[in-house]
Amino acid sequence: MNKIWIIIQREYITRVKRRTFIITTLLAPLGFFLLLASSFLINSYSQSRTDVAIVDETGLFKDIPIPDAEDHTVYFHKIDQPYEQALKLLPKEKDADAKFQAIVYIPKGFNIDNPKEVQIAYRYMQRPGTSKHDFINRRFSTAIQQLRMKKANVSNEDMDRIKQDVELNFESLDNSKESKGYTDAATIAGLVMGFAIYISLFFYGTMIMKGVMEEKTNRIVEVLTSSVKPFQLLMGKIIGIGAVGLTQFILWILLTGAVNMIAIPLFGSHMVNSGSLHGVNNAVDQDSIMVIRQNLASLPVFEMMCLCPLYFLGGFLLYGSMFAAIGAAMGEDSDQQSLMIPVTAPIIISIIIAINVLNNPDSNLGFWGSIIPFTSPVVMCALIPFRPVWWQIGLSLASLAAGFVLTTWLAARIYRVGILMYGKKVTLKEMGRWIFAKD
Amino acid sequence: MSLLSLQHIVKQYGNYRASDDVSFEIPQGKIFGLLGPNGAGKTTLIRMITRILYPDSGTILFNGEVLSDKHTELIGYMPEERGLYKKMKVGEHLVYLGRLKGLSLQKSREHVQFWLQKFQIESWHNKFIEELSKGMSQKIQFIATVLHDPQLLILDEPFSGLDPINSKLIEEEIHTMSAQGKTIIFSTHRMEQVEEICDEIVLVNKGKKILEGSVKELKQRFKENKFRVSFNDEIRADLLNNLNVVEKKQGELTVKFQQEHRGNELLKLFVEQGVEVTSFNEELPSINEIFIRQVENN
Numbered sequence: 001m002n003k004i005w006i007i008i009q010r011e012y013i014t015r016v017k018r019r020t021f022i023i024t025t026l027l028a029p030l031g032f033f034l035l036l037a038s039s040f041l042i043n044s045y046s047q048s049r050t051d052v053a054i055v056d057e058t059g060l061f062k063d064i065p066i067p068d069a070e071d072h073t074v075y076f077h078k079i080d081q082p083y084e085q086a087l088k089l090l091p092k093e094k095d096a097d098a099k100f101q102a103i104v105y106i107p108k109g110f111n112i113d114n115p116k117e118v119q120i121a122y123r124y125m126q127r128p129g130t131s132k133h134d135f136i137n138r139r140f141s142t143a144i145q146q147l148r149m150k151k152a153n154v155s156n157e158d159m160d161r162i163k164q165d166v167e168l169n170f171e172s173l174d175n176s177k178e179s180k181g182y183t184d185a186a187t188i189a190g191l192v193m194g195f196a197i198y199i200s201l202f203f204y205g206t207m208i209m210k211g212v213m214e215e216k217t218n219r220i221v222e223v224l225t226s227s228v229k230p231f232q233l234l235m236g237k238i239i240g241i242g243a244v245g246l247t248q249f250i251l252w253i254l255l256t257g258a259v260n261m262i263a264i265p266l267f268g269s270h271m272v273n274s275g276s277l278h279g280v281n282n283a284v285d286q287d288s289i290m291v292i293r294q295n296l297a298s299l300p301v302f303e304m305m306c307l308c309p310l311y312f313l314g315g316f317l318l319y320g321s322m323f324a325a326i327g328a329a330m331g332e333d334s335d336q337q338s339l340m341i342p343v344t345a346p347i348i349i350s351i352i353i354a355i356n357v358l359n360n361p362d363s364n365l366g367f368w369g370s371i372i373p374f375t376s377p378v379v380m381c382a383l384i385p386f387r388p389v390w391w392q393i394g395l396s397l398a399s400l401a402a403g404f405v406l407t408t409w410l411a412a413r414i415y416r417v418g419i420l421m422y423g424k425k426v427t428l429k430e431m432g433r434w435i436f437a438k439d
Numbered sequence: 440m441s442l443l444s445l446q447h448i449v450k451q452y453g454n455y456r457a458s459d460d461v462s463f464e465i466p467q468g469k470i471f472g473l474l475g476p477n478g479a480g481k482t483t484l485i486r487m488i489t490r491i492l493y494p495d496s497g498t499i500l501f502n503g504e505v506l507s508d509k510h511t512e513l514i515g516y517m518p519e520e521r522g523l524y525k526k527m528k529v530g531e532h533l534v535y536l537g538r539l540k541g542l543s544l545q546k547s548r549e550h551v552q553f554w555l556q557k558f559q560i561e562s563w564h565n566k567f568i569e570e571l572s573k574g575m576s577q578k579i580q581f582i583a584t585v586l587h588d589p590q591l592l593i594l595d596e597p598f599s600g601l602d603p604i605n606s607k608l609i610e611e612e613i614h615t616m617s618a619q620g621k622t623i624i625f626s627t628h629r630m631e632q633v634e635e636i637c638d639e640i641v642l643v644n645k646g647k648k649i650l651e652g653s654v655k656e657l658k659q660r661f662k663e664n665k666f667r668v669s670f671n672d673e674i675r676a677d678l679l680n681n682l683n684v685v686e687k688k689q690g691e692l693t694v695k696f697q698q699e700h701r702g703n704e705l706l707k708l709f710v711e712q713g714v715e716v717t718s719f720n721e722e723l724p725s726i727n728e729i730f731i732r733q734v735e736n737n
Contacts, residue, residue: 006538014527218522223583226489226516227539229508420491422520 003228007236008243011211015244025248029255033262047073050132053100054078055086057108064143074135076104083107090125101126104140112147182298186385187358189299193308194354194382201315201347201377204245205323211237212327212419221419230416234408238320242313249312299385307393308381311400315377318404319343321411328418329426339428350375354382361386370396373403410435440503442467442591442622443488448497450483457483458494459646465591465624465639470617472637472654473626474726476734480646481626482519485593488624489516501591512541515589519596519626521580525569530555532568533583540587547586554582558608573600581609585616592616593624598632610636630727642730644737650729658723661732664696665722666705671715678712693722 015021054076056062061078068075079086083105091098102124109118120140128136149159215221224233322343330336353375357366361383369379370388376396380388417434418426441464450458457480465471475481486492488499490511499506501513523532530551537547555561558578568576577600584592594613598606613636617623625637633640634654642650652660669691679692686693694705702721709716724732 003539006535010535014524018526214524218525219518219520220522220524222491222518223516223521223536223580224539225491226514226518227511227536420486 004232004236004239007228007233008240011237011240012243015207015241016247021244021248025251026255028252029258032256047071049073049075050101050128051075051077051099052136053086053089053103054106055081055083055103056106057083058106058110060110060112060147061106061143064146066139066143069135074132076139087123090123093125102128104136112144112151115144185299189304189385190358190382191355193304193384194351194358194378197308197312197315197378197381198347198351198354200245200249200312201319202344204241204316205319205343205347207244208238208241208320209323209327209330211241212324212415213330216328216419225419230419231412234321234324234412234415238317238324242316242320245312245316246309300387303387304384307384310397311377311381314373314397314400314404318373318377318400318407319347321404321408321415325411325414325418325431328415329421329431336426339426339431342428346374347378350378354379358382361388367392371399373400376400376403413437440467441465442502443624444498444500445484445488446498446500448484448487448494448499450480450487450492450494456646458487460497461643461646461648462497463641463648463651465622467622468617468620469638470613470623470625470636472633472640473624473643474628474630474633474640474730475643477628479643481643482595483646484643485516485518485595485624485626488591489514489593512587513590514593515540515584515587515591516593517580517584517595517597519599523568523576523579523583525567527568528564529566529568529571529579530564533579533586536583537586540589542587550586550588551582554586558582574602574605577601578605578609581612585612589621591622591624593626595626596628597625598627598629630725630730633726640726642733644734647737649737650733654726657726657729661724661729662721663724664698664700665693666696666700666702667691667693667718667720667722668705668709668716669718670709671717672713674714675712678708678714690717 050073052074054061054066056078066076066078077100081089083103086100086103086105089098089100090103091101102122105121105123107118107121110120111117122136146156146159149156154162215224221233228236326339326343330339350369353365353369357363357369357379360366366379366383369375370383370392376399380393380396413435414431417437418431424430443465445464446462448458448461449456459480461480461484473481473484483492487494488506490506490508501510504510527535533551533554534544534547537550538544542550552561555564560575560578563571563575563579568579571579577597581597584594592613597609597613601609613623613625625633627633637654639653640651640657641648650657665685671690674692683695683697684692685695702719706716706719
């Protein structure tokens with residue numbers, strides 16, 4: 001036990017002291033900051049103004065309001081000139097200062113009940129982006145709807161009443177705090193948690209694998225195994241690197257928190273409020289963002305804070321030992337990437353399951369994904385915001401514990417043979433034999 | 440009393456027997472040569488002594504006790520293929536290896552200081568391993584092997600990659616430690632070193648022990664009763680009639696007898712004939728010759 005502790009210390013201290021560790025720890029939050037700042041800048045520079053002339057030969061739209069965009073990107077102007085003349089107002093090439101950049105032409109014969117027969121045309125020199133395209137389409141759809149209502153003698157007030165959205169009051173029996181929009185908030189939180197576990201399993205798993213390969217390649221392992229058991233070496237490495245991972249995590253959370261405190265007041269709120277980050281332009285969607293933000297606060301934060309590190313740890317022990325075994329088998333022969341498939345495939349499958357499960361948290365897939373230890377770290381972390389029942393969590397944790405005991409045992413058997421094996425191309429079949437080899 | 444005793448050691452990998460009923464004793468305080476061609480099973484034997492591997496059957500005794508994990512702290516092993524962590528500093532690396540051998544942090548630091556001073560390389564303390572030349576890191580590896588003051592030292596090709604000056608330094612250190620009562624297992628292909636350094640040897644081939652004994656005794660056992668005589672004068676032809684001359688040069692003869700022969704009788708023959716003998720030796724086989732002959736016969 002004492003020797004494992006000495007190994008843990010070395011694995012931890014040498015890594016934490018390394019320049020790359022310090023740089024990545026500092027740069028990740030800085031990168032996040034730059035990402036926020038640059039998306040803000042890109043957004044504010046990419047928003048150009050488009051003036052659209054409306055030529056209405058039918059006169060249908062005379063009394064129908066077609067409001068401009070709230071984010072000042074599109075303005076509509078009803079003009080009285082004939083179409084041929086209006087066309088001349090368009091610039092011959094791209095010109096931001098021109099009076100109009102596009103014309104909406106409603107030709108004679110346009111019929112609101114059959115808008116496909118004679119179509120409304122949109123003529124431009126500069127192709128509009130997807131969001132402007134959608135916005136203009138939406139505006140005219142609304143206008144045509146109003147015309148149809150008028151024709152059917154439905155007043156605007158009646159229409160508003162008819163169109164009023166109905167939102168069921170989703171309320172959990174055991175937790176009255178859940179409110180409208182909770183599911184959306186839980187989905188976002190689940191996705192973030194699931195991805196965080198997924199990425200860190202890969203990142204630190206690979207770190208273990210490289211560490212083992214280094215020891216095997218430079219042959220220090222022979223010196224070490226004459227002092228300590230391979231199992232001690234394996235555990236020391238996994239726990240040491242796990243501690244490096246946790247340290248980096250905590251620092252990232254603290255630093256990102258600090259960056260957010262500076263960045264959100266500067267750029268963040270502006271982006272969310274204008275909706276431009278999401279390409280969302282109407283008021284309803286903005287409301288739902290506010291609702292999600294309010295609901296984030298009612299997530300089971302305590303459970304998430306306790307259980308997710310536990311699942312990270314379990315998943316890390318489970319996969320870490322397997323990555324170590326692969327590293328021991330590969331050694332200097334790093335072109336044997338195919339050996340990694342049995343380890344990387346289940347991690348990738350778990351994130352796929354997690355994404356599916358977020359849309360359908362009560363499915364069988366979600367249940368089994370959260371119980372099977374190879375997928376449970378990612379899937380369960382994604383599910384925790386949906387408050388799975390306690391016995392599901394208990395069963396999942398027990399199965400994860402059993403899983404990592406099993407994989408660690410198997411991996412240690414492979415590791416102990418692999419680290420001393422040189423000059424042989426190792427296959428998965430060969431590794432299977434090592435499990436049952438005598439000491 | 441032997442420090443280490445191997446009794447009927449068998450180790451099998453699939454169909455291949457790396458150790459096939461190997462038994463030998465390693466006496467306390469001796470320098471013991473473990474010899475054999477490549478792939479003979481030397482490394483497997485060493486790995487079983489260092490408890491990296493375990494024999495399928497047979498017993499290893501250390502100081503009369505069955506070898507167990509507690510003995511690993513009494514053994515220092517310098518493998519043939521050896522490495523260090525490149526990104527660590529010399530001092531912290533040695534302290535780490537010392538602690539893995541059971542030294543306390545404090546003790547380990549003291550021992551590292553002692554050895555760096557002894558080899559006059561204190562200035563390397565804060566150097567990174569990757570800055571060292573091959574010979575320099577060999578020295579560090581030697582220190583790592585002896586740092587915890589082991590009873591038994593196992594050195595696998597300790598001189599490979601060392602320049603003559605450092606080779607001499609290590610060789611002297613081996614003799615000093617032997618004089619202090621440490622037991623040393625020395626594995627090498629370089630036979631001239633075996634003759635210089637080893638007291639006793641065991642020769643293994645294809646997993647089997649084929650020879651063991653002290654260097655002196657083995658040379659006697661495999662001698663071919665050859666004598667070499669050098670002289671100043673011409674020699675009368677009839678003098679040689681009764682002798683089996685295997686080599687004849689100007690002023691030098693090598694004579695071989697069928698059975699063991701006393702050198703004095705041959706010398707007497709020359710002296711009585713009035714030949715002025717300038718040198719006279721019995722030609723003993725080198726360990727190298729014995730090695731090659733035994734391996735080929737095996």
